[in-house]
Amino acid sequence: MKTLTLDVRTPAKSMADFSRAWKSGKAQKTARISFATPELLWNVLTEKRWELLKALCGAGPVSIREAARRVGRDVKAVHGDVTALLNAGVLDRTTGGQIVFPFEAVKVEFLLQAA
Numbered sequence: 658m659k660t661l662t663l664d665v666r667t668p669a670k671s672m673a674d675f676s677r678a679w680k681s682g683k684a685q686k687t688a689r690i691s692f693a694t695p696e697l698l699w700n701v702l703t704e705k706r707w708e709l710l711k712a713l714c715g716a717g718p719v720s721i722r723e724a725a726r727r728v729g730r731d732v733k734a735v736h737g738d739v740t741a742l743l744n745a746g747v748l749d750r751t752t753g754g755q756i757v758f759p760f761e762a763v764k765v766e767f768l769l770q771a772a
Contacts, residue, residue: 659762660687660762661689661747661764662687662689662764665692665695670691671691698765709738710763713727713756714761718757
């Protein structure tokens with residue numbers, strides 16, 4: 658199963674993982690998108706965008722209109738959410754202009770601890 662991990666890590670930790678993968682020539686076992694703070698993660702992954710990801714999980718390429726139909730929302734609003742998810746690297750666009758979430762599962766990781 659192809660899983661995307663969304664997590665909260667410092668840029669230094671993200672770059673260290675990238676450097677380790679680069680030097681070893683071995684990719685990580687799962688795709689990962691990291692955010693610098695939990696607030697930034699939640700700014701990108703709003704409730705409506707999470708619903709959109711659930712609808713697109715394992716669906717293959719779809720049009721924005723079809724994505725809007727699947728979540729029962731206005732096409733213009735879904736277009737704005739799709740644009741934000743494309744900019745964050747969470748969604749991809751096919752050569753035919755459709756959108757695709759190329760994963761079957763999403764895992765969100767972050768740790769809340771005392772200051």
